[in-house]
Amino acid sequence: TSPGQQAQFDWSPYTVPIGGCLTKVIVFHLILGFSRRKCHFASLNETQASIFEGIEYGLWKLGGAPGELVVDNAKSFVINANPTHFEWNHRFLELCGHYSMKPRACRVRNPRAKGKVERPFFFLEQHFIKGHFFESWEHFCQELSRFDEELDLQIHQTTQERPIDRFEWEKGHLSPLPVGRFISSQELFRHVSWDSLVSFEGSRYSIPSDYAGKNVWLRTSQGRYLDIYRQDGNLIFRQPLSQQ
DSSP, rough: OOOOTTEEEEEEEEEEEEEEEEEEEEEEEEEETTTOEEEEEEEEOOOOHHHHHHHHHHHHHHTBBOEEEEOOOOOOTEEEGGGGGOEEEEHHHHHHHHHHHHEEEOOOGGGGGGGGHHHHHHHHHIITTTTOBBBHHHHHHHHHHHHHHHHTOOOOOTTSHHHHHHHHHHGGSBOOSSSOOOTTOOEEEEOOOOOOOEETTTTEEEEOOTTTEEEEEEEEETTEEEEETTTTTTTEEEOOOOOO
């Protein structure tokens, strides 16, 4: 794979001991095809919003976007995988357009098409998940980020080079990132009440009083937080999602 040509994306569920409880965690994985630099991102669910968040996390961590993004045929990406009636998920096309990436879906039952991203999951299971305990969700995410830093410095078996060294060559071939994060035409907009509250799934969340009476848009993060944004895409406030 040429520098900056391609990234592959996938995810896998795990049951992880966090804070003394077994917790189902989804780990998303974005990998650059040339340098093999990896970015992992954790969530408590695998909704389309969380999937897109995993992709964006990787792109912003890498500081650029590849020419194409290889994915599977999950409904968040593909509405119809039949080659004669193939149809992309329109919201996924919006995301790719925002980052100037060409989407490419694997043929059904052809896992080798994105083998770069599927093989490292075994390494993640054996060297990060297996036999480890985490004090909290924040601790799990911090350790996952540290794990990525360790992988950057290890010699890759295929390239026989460190991913961080090959990335120095590749980063100049990535497309510059847009000014702000992706905001879909289908994002959830809300009007803030005059007592600075906004409703989401039956609960009301307080935000800074400067935004009373104004419109904001909402997005869940990691299946754990509710992020509240201004209409220009800047984050205003983050609240833990209510469990009631």
